[in-house]
Amino acid sequence: MQRFSFNRTQTASNKTPRKINRNLIFNLIRTKQPISRADLSRVSGLQRSTISLIVEALIAEGWIVEGAVGHLPRGRRPTFLEINSRRAIIALDIHPAQTTIAVTDLAGRIITQQVVLVPDGATKALNTIVNAIRKLLAAHEDLAFDGIGISLPGRADLNLQKLIFAPNLNWPVLSLKSKMERATGLRVKMDNVANACALSEVWFGASDGLHDLVVVNVSEGIGTGIFANGQLLRGENGLAGEFGHVQIDADGPACACGSRGCWEVLASNRAAIGYYNALVPNSTGITFDTLIKLSQKGDKHAITALTRMAENLGRGIRIIAVALAPKEIVVVGDITTVWHSFGAIIDSQMKKNAFTKSPILRPAYDGATARLRSAVALVLGEDAMSGDHQA
Amino acid sequence: MQRFSFNRTQTASNKTPRKINRNLIFNLIRTKQPISRADLSRVSGLQRSTISLIVEALIAEGWIVEGAVGHLPRGRRPTFLEINSRRAIIALDIHPAQTTIAVTDLAGRIITQQVVLVPDGATKALNTIVNAIRKLLAAHEDLAFDGIGISLPGRADLNLQKLIFAPNLNWPVLSLKSKMERATGLRVKMDNVANACALSEVWFGASDGLHDLVVVNVSEGIGTGIFANGQLLRGENGLAGEFGHVQIDADGPACACGSRGCWEVLASNRAAIGYYNALVPNSTGITFDTLIKLSQKGDKHAITALTRMAENLGRGIRIIAVALAPKEIVVVGDITTVWHSFGAIIDSQMKKNAFTKSPILRPAYDGATARLRSAVALVLGEDAMSGDHQA
DNA sequence: CGATTTTGTCTACGTATTGAACAATATCGT
DNA sequence: ACGATATTGTTCAATACGTAGACAAAATCG
Numbered sequence: 001m002q003r004f005s006f007n008r009t010q011t012a013s014n015k016t017p018r019k020i021n022r023n024l025i026f027n028l029i030r031t032k033q034p035i036s037r038a039d040l041s042r043v044s045g046l047q048r049s050t051i052s053l054i055v056e057a058l059i060a061e062g063w064i065v066e067g068a069v070g071h072l073p074r075g076r077r078p079t080f081l082e083i084n085s086r087r088a089i090i091a092l093d094i095h096p097a098q099t100t101i102a103v104t105d106l107a108g109r110i111i112t113q114q115v116v117l118v119p120d121g122a123t124k125a126l127n128t129i130v131n132a133i134r135k136l137l138a139a140h141e142d143l144a145f146d147g148i149g150i151s152l153p154g155r156a157d158l159n160l161q162k163l164i165f166a167p168n169l170n171w172p173v174l175s176l177k178s179k180m181e182r183a184t185g186l187r188v189k190m191d192n193v194a195n196a197c198a199l200s201e202v203w204f205g206a207s208d209g210l211h212d213l214v215v216v217n218v219s220e221g222i223g224t225g226i227f228a229n230g231q232l233l234r235g236e237n238g239l240a241g242e243f244g245h246v247q248i249d250a251d252g253p254a255c256a257c258g259s260r261g262c263w264e265v266l267a268s269n270r271a272a273i274g275y276y277n278a279l280v281p282n283s284t285g286i287t288f289d290t291l292i293k294l295s296q297k298g299d300k301h302a303i304t305a306l307t308r309m310a311e312n313l314g315r316g317i318r319i320i321a322v323a324l325a326p327k328e329i330v331v332v333g334d335i336t337t338v339w340h341s342f343g344a345i346i347d348s349q350m351k352k353n354a355f356t357k358s359p360i361l362r363p364a365y366d367g368a369t370a371r372l373r374s375a376v377a378l379v380l381g382e383d384a385m386s387g388d389h390q391a
Numbered sequence: 392m393q394r395f396s397f398n399r400t401q402t403a404s405n406k407t408p409r410k411i412n413r414n415l416i417f418n419l420i421r422t423k424q425p426i427s428r429a430d431l432s433r434v435s436g437l438q439r440s441t442i443s444l445i446v447e448a449l450i451a452e453g454w455i456v457e458g459a460v461g462h463l464p465r466g467r468r469p470t471f472l473e474i475n476s477r478r479a480i481i482a483l484d485i486h487p488a489q490t491t492i493a494v495t496d497l498a499g500r501i502i503t504q505q506v507v508l509v510p511d512g513a514t515k516a517l518n519t520i521v522n523a524i525r526k527l528l529a530a531h532e533d534l535a536f537d538g539i540g541i542s543l544p545g546r547a548d549l550n551l552q553k554l555i556f557a558p559n560l561n562w563p564v565l566s567l568k569s570k571m572e573r574a575t576g577l578r579v580k581m582d583n584v585a586n587a588c589a590l591s592e593v594w595f596g597a598s599d600g601l602h603d604l605v606v607v608n609v610s611e612g613i614g615t616g617i618f619a620n621g622q623l624l625r626g627e628n629g630l631a632g633e634f635g636h637v638q639i640d641a642d643g644p645a646c647a648c649g650s651r652g653c654w655e656v657l658a659s660n661r662a663a664i665g666y667y668n669a670l671v672p673n674s675t676g677i678t679f680d681t682l683i684k685l686s687q688k689g690d691k692h693a694i695t696a697l698t699r700m701a702e703n704l705g706r707g708i709r710i711i712a713v714a715l716a717p718k719e720i721v722v723v724g725d726i727t728t729v730w731h732s733f734g735a736i737i738d739s740q741m742k743k744n745a746f747t748k749s750p751i752l753r754p755a756y757d758g759a760t761a762r763l764r765s766a767v768a769l770v771l772g773e774d775a776m777s778g779d780h781q782a
Numbered sequence: 783c784g785a786t787t788t789t790g791t792c793t794a795c796g797t798a799t800t801g802a803a804c805a806a807t808a809t810c811g812t
Numbered sequence: 813a814c815g816a817t818a819t820t821g822t823t824c825a826a827t828a829c830g831t832a833g834a835c836a837a838a839a840t841c842g
Contacts, residue, residue, distance in 0.1 A: 011411070011415060011435055011436055011830095012412050012829095012830085013408060013829085014405075014408055014796080014797050014798065014829050014831080016403065016407060016411070016829095016830095017404060017798060017829095018403075018797075018798060020402070020403035020407065021402055021799085024401070036820075036821090037820075037821060045402055046402050046800095047801070049801080049821085049822075052823095053798090053799090073808090073818090073819095075807070075809080075817085076807040076819050076821075077808070212631070224714075226715075228619065228626075228631075231620045233620060235603055235715055236602075237716065239716035239746060240603070240619075240714070240715050241715075242714070243713065243714050246713050250706075257745040258743070258744060258745045259743060315641075318638070319637050319714075323631070323632070323633065323634050324624065324631050325628065325630035325632075326626060326631075352649070353638075353648055354649045358627055403798090404799060404828090405798045405799045405827080405828050407798095409828080409830090427789075427790095428789075438831055439791085440791070440831075440832085440833095441829080443790060443791065443792095444829085444830090462839095463789090463839080464787090464841095465787045466786085466787040466838070467787085467789040467839060468789075468838070784842095786839100787841100788837100789838080790836090790837085791837100792834085793833090794831105795830105795831085797829085797830090797831105798827100798828080800825105800826080800827080801824105802824090803824085803825105804824100805820100805821090806819100806821085807818100808818085808819085809818080810817080811814100811815095811816080811817100812816100
């Protein structure tokens with residue numbers, strides 16, 4: 001009798017506790033290194049004996065190593081444990097015209113970093129990147145690589161690792177994935193910039209405990225990454241977080257998505273440039289970078305344009321704050337370089353509602369490295385630590 | 392050496408797999424009853440021997456019972472397992488003026504149901520409800536009650552089970568909780584109406600697998616419950632989901648929250664009444680119920696008012712669809728009684744964006760019972776099945 | 783009436799965490 | 813100098829759990 005279809009639900013086996021605890025211990029070592037077994041026991045609440053067994057396995061598999069010996073006022077000296085620095089990850093931060101490639105260790109520390117100018121044309125672009133990675137792998141033969149993490153502008157479906165939507169990218173990222181996997185033998189994980197930054201904040205951020213956090217990535221467009229309940233919120237087809245296309249002004253200018261008055265039309269870098277162009281004739285071709293520099297020199301029109309952008313940013317962030325009530329909202333993008341001038345404007349706009357007094361609004365510690373470090377989270381985030389992997 | 396604070400992280404013990412599998416099996420029995428041990432094995436993927444042990448424990452603790460014997464074309468007959476129907480939960484659906492109290496079994500089936508008119512004045516109101524529950528408990532001495540679940544208009548903090556915000560309720564729900572716990576000895580779990588409905592859809596809904604779902608509860612105001620990644624999204628202080636106070640129109644009418652043009656000011660039942668009053672002089676005092684009946688009779692002004700409400704509902708739902716990309720958006724409230732007339736309007740508004748083609752928009756199967764049944768989910772949802780509980 | 787099929791239980795085994803005992807260090811007081 | 817004290821990290825028996833196969837019970841078919 002076959003009354004039921006094959007909806008295998010998620011069960012637990014007798015190996016489940018080890019998987020959970022193993023992951024926990026590895027993450028504690030990653031974030032709090034150097035740390036001794038005894039300290040791990042205290043922090044985690046697990047018995048010292050259990051810690052010893054897990055640590056033994058992690059060392060055997062090459063994830064961690066024993067390091068220096070500590071010093072205490074009394075008693076036997078603790079042996080510190082550290083992430084194995086000979087274990088590394090390739091991190092890619094893809095932009096339309098240029099791509100940053102880095103080698104990081106498992107703690108997200110950047111070992112080397114380089115910018116690759118990507119030529120036009122799909123095949124040329126792919127080859128340029130793959131070759132750069134090949135060279136990087138060859139130059140670091142002493143390192144064991146665990147995978148490649150890619151932060152890209154556009155939405156990626158988690159299940160299929162398939163690119164759904166990448167408006168600003170005119171070459172096929174998906175074939176990059178398969179091409180890179182073939183060329184390197186490493187597994188490739190991709191995700192949206194905003195999602196990657198959210199993961200990065202959670203993995204490498206200052207705060208200890210997990211909490212709800214939204215990353216707002218402001219560049220040509222606006223994308224958001226939502227971290228809630230200990231996970232990224234992905235939504236159907238990985239399309240969650242497209243707050244950039246929430247309508248702010250029903251009578252606003254048209255957007256590429258078919259709607260009008262979308263948040264990103266009013267509050268992106270491109271929007272600020274538009275505001276400036278409207279104020280200053282013959283200023284077409286100006287970059288957002290220049291706009292920021294002008295504002296720092298006291299240029300009135302630049303300041304007006306950026307103020308308007310900041311106000312609109314705040315209006316959209318207010319929506320996020322009302323809708324999701326996260327503990328933190330983190331802004332990533334060039335605008336953060338002049339946060340001291342415009343941060344307060346965004347913040348006051350956000351707080352114009354009785355429900356949005358509590359979120360902490362702040363700029364990302366370092367947007368560029370955040371995107372790179374997130375590659376570590378992407379690669380290690382899922383099943384990397386499941387056990388059958390070897391150094 | 393005490394280098395670390397007491398951030399006990401969540402560890403797994405050797406009892407963890409049992410907890411997980413126990414929960415899984417109980418939920419399978421709850422949703423698919425009657426079901427045999429062998430079928431549970433096939434559906435879950437766990438061994439028959441494991442199922443037997445778990446089932447033995449669930450029977451011993453009184454959660455489930457053995458029922459009828461099945462019939463097969465061949466082989467030994469399976470013994471069906473069912474939820475213990477002598478195990479029950481008290482469900483409360485609190486509204487400002489009236490409260491519905493029901494007794495349900497653990498599968499969410501309503502055994503009895505009654506409406507209690509709640510008088511003005513805090514102590515009177517509380518006493519009325521507590522007395523009604525006392526009578527109900529006395530009338531069902533044959534049942535063993537596991538707890539009281541309350542669906543209420545306002546936000547409740549999950550951790551503290553503390554009421555944060557209940558604008559339409561002029562009596563202290565929090566003291567109701569402690570008063571009821573003292574009077575009955577049962578534990579009381581409260582949550583927002585929209586959250587409760589979301590849980591109800593997930594626990595008792597048609598779809599088998601978990602998926603992202605947002606419930607939009609439309610009454611005097613608008614509240615939403617967000618279910619994502621297998622959990623309710625609660626946010627800081629339990630304030631996530633206040634989409635009702637997202638600004639739709641910056642020049643719109645003022646809202647009690649201090650902002651203006653909030654979604655609920657434009658799209659709630661109260662908004663529709665306002666639209667009608669503006670069209671028809673001397674119509675003050677009309678209820679939303681009457682408005683619906685007028686529209687069914689073909690009243691032009693009523694139809695205009697509800698159409699406007701539906702359009703604005705759709706605009707807000709579009710924001711939800713863009714921001715969260717859920718698989719389903721479920722509408723709860725009186726408006727669903729005329730879904731055949733206005734559902735399409737809401738849907739077409741929602742889809743006015745390239746990102747919002749895919750969500751399924753539908754009315755709740757039955758809003759009233761959904762709120763009651765959600766009480767089961769509230770009571771059983773957390774640690775009820777942890778093991779140390781007895782019948 | 784034996785072969786076949788299906789259900790539900792039983793048993794041996796491997797894997798995990800626990801908690802206490804224990805050996806190895808290192809410092810302090812006398 | 814030397815025993816008391818404190819701390820780390822390992823070992824070992826006890827216990828809990830899921831697995832996989834064997835097995836008895838029960839029902840139908842040829």
